[in-house]
Structures are given as structure tokens and as C-alpha cells.
Amino acid sequence: MTFRQFAFRNVLRNKRTYAAYFLSSAFSVMIFFVCSLFLFHPELSRQMFYPVVIQAMVGAELIMYVFSFFFVLYSVGAFLKTRKREFGILFMHGMTDRQFNQMVFLENMIIGISAIATGILSGIITGKLFLMAGSAFLGVPPLPFRLSLRALGLTIASYVLLFIVISMFTSRLMRPKALIDLFQSGQRPKTAPKTSPWLSVLAAVLLIVSYTLAATTTASTLALRMFPVTLMTMLGTYLFYSQLGVALVRRMKNSRRFTWKRTKLILLSSLHYRLKDNAQMFAMVTIVLAVSFCSVGVFASIPVLTKQFNEDFPAAIGYIAKEGNTAEREHLQTIRQELDERKIPFETLSFHVKYTEANPDSSRSEVPLTLLSFSDYKEAVLMAGLPFNEPPLEADAALVLVASQNDRAYIRTRHHVSYQIPDTDIRLREVGYSEHAGVPEYLLPKLDGDDRFGGLVISDDMFERIPPSRTERYTGFYIEDFRQTEGVASQLAPRGAVRYEMNRPYALTVSGTLFALRDSLYNMLLFAALLVGTVFFIAAGSFLYFRLYADLDYDRRHYATISRLGMTDREFRRIVTGQLALLFFVPIGLAITHSIFAFIALQSYFYLSIAAEMGIVLLSFLMMQILYFYFIRSQYLRKLKQTLI
Numbered sequence: 001m002t003f004r005q006f007a008f009r010n011v012l013r014n015k016r017t018y019a020a021y022f023l024s025s026a027f028s029v030m031i032f033f034v035c036s037l038f039l040f041h042p043e044l045s046r047q048m049f050y051p052v053v054i055q056a057m058v059g060a061e062l063i064m065y066v067f068s069f070f071f072v073l074y075s076v077g078a079f080l081k082t083r084k085r086e087f088g089i090l091f092m093h094g095m096t097d098r099q100f101n102q103m104v105f106l107e108n109m110i111i112g113i114s115a116i117a118t119g120i121l122s123g124i125i126t127g128k129l130f131l132m133a134g135s136a137f138l139g140v141p142p143l144p145f146r147l148s149l150r151a152l153g154l155t156i157a158s159y160v161l162l163f164i165v166i167s168m169f170t171s172r173l174m175r176p177k178a179l180i181d182l183f184q185s186g187q188r189p190k191t192a193p194k195t196s197p198w199l200s201v202l203a204a205v206l207l208i209v210s211y212t213l214a215a216t217t218t219a220s221t222l223a224l225r226m227f228p229v230t231l232m233t234m235l236g237t238y239l240f241y242s243q244l245g246v247a248l249v250r251r252m253k254n255s256r257r258f259t260w261k262r263t264k265l266i267l268l269s270s271l272h273y274r275l276k277d278n279a280q281m282f283a284m285v286t287i288v289l290a291v292s293f294c295s296v297g298v299f300a301s302i303p304v305l306t307k308q309f310n311e312d313f314p315a316a317i318g319y320i321a322k323e324g325n326t327a328e329r330e331h332l333q334t335i336r337q338e339l340d341e342r343k344i345p346f347e348t349l350s351f352h353v354k355y356t357e358a359n360p361d362s363s364r365s366e367v368p369l370t371l372l373s374f375s376d377y378k379e380a381v382l383m384a385g386l387p388f389n390e391p392p393l394e395a396d397a398a399l400v401l402v403a404s405q406n407d408r409a410y411i412r413t414r415h416h417v418s419y420q421i422p423d424t425d426i427r428l429r430e431v432g433y434s435e436h437a438g439v440p441e442y443l444l445p446k447l448d449g450d451d452r453f454g455g456l457v458i459s460d461d462m463f464e465r466i467p468p469s470r471t472e473r474y475t476g477f478y479i480e481d482f483r484q485t486e487g488v489a490s491q492l493a494p495r496g497a498v499r500y501e502m503n504r505p506y507a508l509t510v511s512g513t514l515f516a517l518r519d520s521l522y523n524m525l526l527f528a529a530l531l532v533g534t535v536f537f538i539a540a541g542s543f544l545y546f547r548l549y550a551d552l553d554y555d556r557r558h559y560a561t562i563s564r565l566g567m568t569d570r571e572f573r574r575i576v577t578g579q580l581a582l583l584f585f586v587p588i589g590l591a592i593t594h595s596i597f598a599f600i601a602l603q604s605y606f607y608l609s610i611a612a613e614m615g616i617v618l619l620s621f622l623m624m625q626i627l628y629f630y631f632i633r634s635q636y637l638r639k640l641k642q643t644l645i
Contacts, residue, residue: 003099007106014079016549020542021075022115027538028068029119029159031531034130035061036151037123041131043143052521053138060528064535069162071539074284075546076108076170105167112163120155137523195247203244206236214597218413218604225601233594237286240590242279278547282587285540289591289621292536294598297617299522299529308405309518311437313511314384315476316346316485318440320353323470325505331492332475338488339477349383350475351376353444353455354468358419358428369419369428370444370455372401373463377438383478386436393459397431403441403454408433419456426466428458439474440509442499485512537621541628544584548636556640576637584629592618 011018039057044050080087087100095103123130124147131143210232217225317335321328339346354371374393381388393399398419402408416430434457444454458466479485488510496513498504599614 003102004106007103008110010103011107011110018079018111020545020549021079022111022118024075024535024539024542025068025072025112025115026118026122028064028071028535029116029155030123030126031535032061032064032068032158033120033123033151033155034127035064035528035531036154037127037131037146037148038134040148040150041143041146043146052517052524056521056524056528060532063532065158065162067532067536067539068159069166072112072162073166073170075542076166079546080104080170104170108167108170109163112159112167116156116159116163119159120152123155134524134527137527138520139523195243195250197247199239199243200247203236203239206232207240210236211593211597214601217601218410221413222601222604229601233290234283234287237590237594238279238283241282241286245279245586281543281547285543285587286591286594288536288540288543289588290594290598292533292540293591293595293618293621295529295536296526296533296621297595297599297614298602299526300613300617309511309515310384310482311386312404312406313440313482313509313514314380314386314437314478315349315440315509316479316482316511317477317488318443318507318509319475319477320443320500320507321473321475322505322507323472327505328473331489331506331508334492335477335489339479339485342484342488344479344484347383347478348475349380349478350473351379353439353472353474354463354466355445355470355472356421356466356468358421360417360419366422368445368469370401371463371466371468372438372455372457373460374457375460377401377434377436377457380438380476381436383476384436385478385480388436390435393431393457393462395459396427396429396462397459398428399432399434399457400430401434401439401444401454401457402437403444403446404437407453421466424467426462428456428462430456440476440511442497442509443474443507445500482511483515485510486516487513537624540587541625544587545632548580548583548632572640573637576640577633580629580633580636584625584632588622588625592622 035057038044038053039061044053090100127147128145131145135142210229213225213229319328319332319335321331336346351373356369356371357366358369359366378388378390390399411433418430419428420426421428433453437454438457439454441454446454477485489508490513492498492506493508493510493513496510496517498506498508500507595614595618599611603611
């Protein structure tokens with residue numbers, strides 16, 4: 001038998017332990033390969049939204065590749081630790097360090113190359129289904145399957161490099177200094193694991209504080225709190241398993257009223273050992289699951305924004321002619337001509353927008369101010385077919401023009417401002433916020449440097465009295481179904497919008513084009529998030545699978561001993577089910593709790609409720625975990641019963 005055959009047979013002998021790791025790696029390769037097929041598909045490259053596909057797929061591939069690196073690194077290290085006794089025997093019989101490194105390298109590469117081949121073959125077989133699913137998400141005709149050599153080469157090169165680096169790295173870190181360490185590695189600790197009361201309290205404090213910060217965050221503080229809350233949650237999760245969880249289990253074991261009932265004593269007998277010994281693995285599973293839930297939940301919730309698209313863009317096509325624009329008539333005529341050629345009926349509305357300088361109470365320096373008259377604002381809202389119930393403005397009262405309905409989340413943290421118009425006795429006082437955008441987003445400069453509000457709506461009399469520093473004209477084209485305007489005025493606005501801040505003599509928005517691009521972006525991000533989230537979810541399941549089968553030999557001896565004391569089959573099933581349930585559902589329960597508070601924080605950023613979408617995502621993942629639990633339970637019970645018979 002050659003050395004390569006010896007390494008190959010080692011892999012076959014440990015196939016039960018390596019099974020979940022192999023399948024997870026193969027699945028990661030398959031998803032990476034499928035994303036590459038989208039990335040290099042020739043028909044997608046001709047679509048207007050192809051840059052969106054590039055961003056989503058490249059982002060998904062980078063996330064999966066980085067995650068795969070750490071997943072494989074941790075898994076290989078953990079698997080090798082379970083074989084220390086086997087390595088001790090080999091070293092005792094004369095294996096050198098060089099041979100050990102070579103053996104570990106060969107074993108890892110055998111598994112890695114097999115996973116790459118299996119993943120690519122699975123990707124080729126299921127590639128058409130993924131392309132059909134991606135086409136449905138993008139709203140395009142089904143894409144034909146094209147086996148891209150660039151996709152194939154990128155996948156093979158990336159994962160071969162990954163497995164080579166990890167194989168070389170792990171083999172040099174595994175051998176301990178003494179053989180006795182190898183032979184004693186399989187023994188469980190004789191004394192109960194120690195915990196620190198201070199660290200247990202710290203775990204509770206970290207989780208409570210992070211949950212509180214997440215629940216009380218606002219749209220303006222979301223970005224500031226995101227990193228510290230995430231860091232505290234991760235540290236609190238690890239301390240929960242290594243300190244607080246162990247202390248709670250010990251307390252339950254010490255309570256006779258709770259423990260000395262039926263089989264609870266046996267159920268809890270080794271739980272605190274498992275929590276302490278596997279705290280790192282449990283924390284990793286919880287965090288990976290939480291990331292999976294949040295990534296899919298976020299992108300499943302983002303399409304909620306399309307429900308308010310008609311509010312943010314009341315005119316199907318909006319045009320602002322800046323002062324000095326000599327091409328206004330030509331541009332508007334081009335738009336009218338395209339709409340007529342497409343036989344799209346439309347109505348137009350034009351009015352003036354004034355700009356002036358003002359001194360706000362909060363600042364001594366003058367700031368630019370955008371002004372709309374109340375009657376023009378009302379007519380624009382009614383032309384868009386939206387309900388209008390706002391009372392007329394009087395005297396110095398002014399409404400802050402909301403640029404987007406989603407920006408209403410920032411109203412709670414903004415204070416009303418009053419403005420003094422220089423060289424006049426005119427004073428404007430903010431009294432509220434407009435119910436509608438009136439003028440499509442991107443067409444007006446922002447109010448006082450604020451990225452979320454687009455000017456003031458004032459009474460008609462006040463609008464006539466204020467001397468402008470300049471005046472511009474807004475023209476809106478109103479169509480029953482704004483989606484019909486996709487591709488209109490593509491020469492003026494290739495991507496559907498020319499923002500006011502751009503160095504152009506005009507600003508323009510085409511709702512149909514913007515909606516198509518935004519919808520494609522959201523759907524593609526959701527598709528990518530589903531792929532990445534599924535990889536994370538399966539990886540978390542493989543960690544649990546490995547932990548179970550790494551302890552299988554010990555559990556066999558443990559339950560065989562208990563069965564001799566008269567344990568019935570029903571009690572046996574109850575004990576095993578209880579321990580497996582704790583192993584599976586404590587991490588997912590904590591991950592769901594993390595995700596709920598993350599979604600509460602995210603809700604502060606959205607004007608519309610995203611609770612329904614988030615609930616569907618969490619319930620879907622929970623149902624998959626339940627199915628996975630029952631599958632593993634049946635397999636594990638069968639393995640254990642083989643010993644008891």
C-alpha cells in the first residue's frame with residue numbers, strides 16, 4: 001500500500017465524520033459556480049441591469065469565498081482534533097513530522113478536490129434551474145444554459161487555492177509536543193467545568209444592553225450603533241455558552257425539585273460539559289444562523305419600498321429646467337414625441353420653483369432655500385392621482401417637503417426651524433411635513449444640506465412676496481401606469497435619472513426606468529441573499545452534525561451503561577430527543593432572538609412595516625431546522641440503538 005493509498009483509506013474510514021463537511025463544501029462550490037454562470041452569461045451582459053447583476057453576484061461570491069475559507073479552516077482543525085489518538089498511534093510507530101504533514105495535506109486535498117468536482121457537477125446539472133429562478137427574479141425570459149469556461153476556471157482556481165492554503169496551514173499546527181497529549185485527548189474532563197460569576201454577569205449585561213440599543217435605535221443612530229451592537233452581541237453570545245449557560249445548567253442540576261423527575265437528571269448530566277467544551281462551536285452556529293436570517297430578511301424586506309414608489313415619484317417623468325437652460329423646449333418635445341410614438345396617453349403640469357437665501361435660527365450664516373407654492377404642490381399631488389387632505393397654509397407657516405416617504409423615519413429626530421429672509425420682514429416657520437413628495441425625488445436640491453428633505457411648501461401669497469435669487473421651471477408628465485415609461489428619454493437619462501446635484505443644465509427622472517432598475521437590484525440582491533443564506537444555514541447544520549458524530553462513540557458507551565440499569569426504550573428516546581433538541585434549538589432560538597432585535601432596529605429605517613416579511617423569513621428557517629432536526633434524530637437514534645441491541 002502506497003502512502004497516497006493510505007491517506008485515501010483514512011478518508012474512507014472517517015467518511016461518517018467528514019460527510020457533512022464534504023457536502024457543505026460541495027454545496028458552497030456549487031453556489032459559487034452558479035453565481036459565476038450568472039456573472040459570465042452572454043445574454044445577461046446585454047441587459048440594462050447587467051451592472052446590478054455584477055454587483056450582486058460578485059458580492060455574493062466574495063462573501064461565500066471568505067466564509068468558505070474560515071468554515072473549512074475551522075472544520076479541518078476540529079476534525080483533526082478528533083483523531084489525535086489515531087495520530088498518537090502513528091507517531092508511536094515511527095511516523096515523522098514530514099510524513100504527518102504530507103498525510104494531512106493529502107487527506108484534505110482528496111476531500112477538497114472531491115468537493116470541487118461534486119460541486120461543479122451538481123452546478124452543471126442544476127444550473128438550468130438556477131438560471132430559470134434567477135430569470136424569474138429579474139423578470140426576464142428564461143436564460144438558456146451556457147457552460148462558461150471563465151466560470152469553470154474561476155471556480156476551480158479559487159477553491160483549489162483555498163484548499164491548498166488551508167491544508168498547508170493546518171497540518172503544521174496539529175501535532176502536540178508529547179504523545180501523552182494525543183492519547184489522553186479523547187477523555188472527558190473529570191471535574192465540572194469552572195465558570196466565573198463575573199463573566200456570567202457580563203454575558204447577560206452584554207446581551208441586554210445590545211438588545212436595548214437595538215430596540216431603541218432610530219434611523220439617524222442606526223449606522224452609529226450597528227458596529228458596537230454587533231460586537232457586543234457576538235461577545236455576549238460566546239460568554240452565554242461558555243459561562244452563563246453552564247452556570248444555569250449547574251443551577252438546574254442542583255435543584256432536586258426540578259432535576260429528580262423522570263429522566264431530567266440524565267438529560268442534564270453532560271449538558272454543561274457540552275456547553276463548555278463546545279462554546280466556540282455553539283457561538284459560531286448562532287452567529288452564522290443570525291447572519292443568515294438577517295441577510296435574507298433584509299433583502300426580502302427591501303421590496304416593501306416599491307409599494308411607496310408612486311408616492312416618491314408622483315410624476316411618471318419629471319423635468320427641472322435650471323436657470324439658463326436653452327434646451328428645455330427641445331428636451332420636453334423629445335419626451336412628448338417618444339410618448340406619442342409609444343401611444344402612451346399623458347397629461348403635463350408646469351410651475352415655477354423659487355430659490356432664495358435665508359437665515360435659519362440654528363445658524364448665523366445664510367443657507368439656500370427651495371420654495372414651492374401650496375397651490376402648485378396641491379395640483380401636482382392631484383395630477384398624480386393621490387388623495388389630498390392638507391389644509392391651506394396661512395401667514396408664515398411652511399411645510400417641509402418630504403423627498404421620499406421612507407425619510408419620514410427621520411422626522412422624530414429633526415426639530416422645526418424658522419427662517420428669516422434677508423433685507424425683508426418676511427419670516428418662514430416650519431409647522432409640519434408634507435404628506436406627499438409633490439415633486440419627484442432627485443429633482444430639487446436638499447434643504448439646508450439635509451439629504452432627506454427637499455425644500456419648503458409655503459402659501460401662495462408668501463410665494464409671490466418672496467424675491468427669488470433664481471427661478472426654475474418644473475414640468476411633470478403624468479401617466480396612469482408609470483411602468484410604461486421604461487426606456488423613455490434614454491439619451492437624456494440613460495439610467496433613468498439625472499440628479500439635481502449633477503453638473504447638467506437640467507434634472508430628470510423617468511419613473512419606469514428607475515423602477516425597473518431598482519426592482520432588478522432588489523430582486524437580484526434577494527436572490528443572492530437566498531443563495532448565501534442557504535450556504536450559511538447548511539454550514540451551521542454541518543457544525544451540529546459534526547459535533548454529534550464526534551461524540552457518538554462516547555454516547556454509545558454512555559447509553560449502553562444506562563440501559564443495563566433498566567432504561568426503557570421510551571425513556572431512551574426521550575433522553576436522546578431532549579439532548580438533541582437542546583443542541584439544535586438553543587442556537588437557533590438565540591439566533592432568532594438576535595435577528596428579531598436586528599429587525600426591530602432595521603424597522604426604524606423603513607417607513608412601511610416589514611414585520612410580515614421578517615416573520616415569513618424566520619418561520620421558514622425555523623421549519624427547515626425542525627425538519628433537519630427530525631432527520632438527524634432518526635439517524636442518530638438508529639446509530640445508538642445498534643449498540644443497545
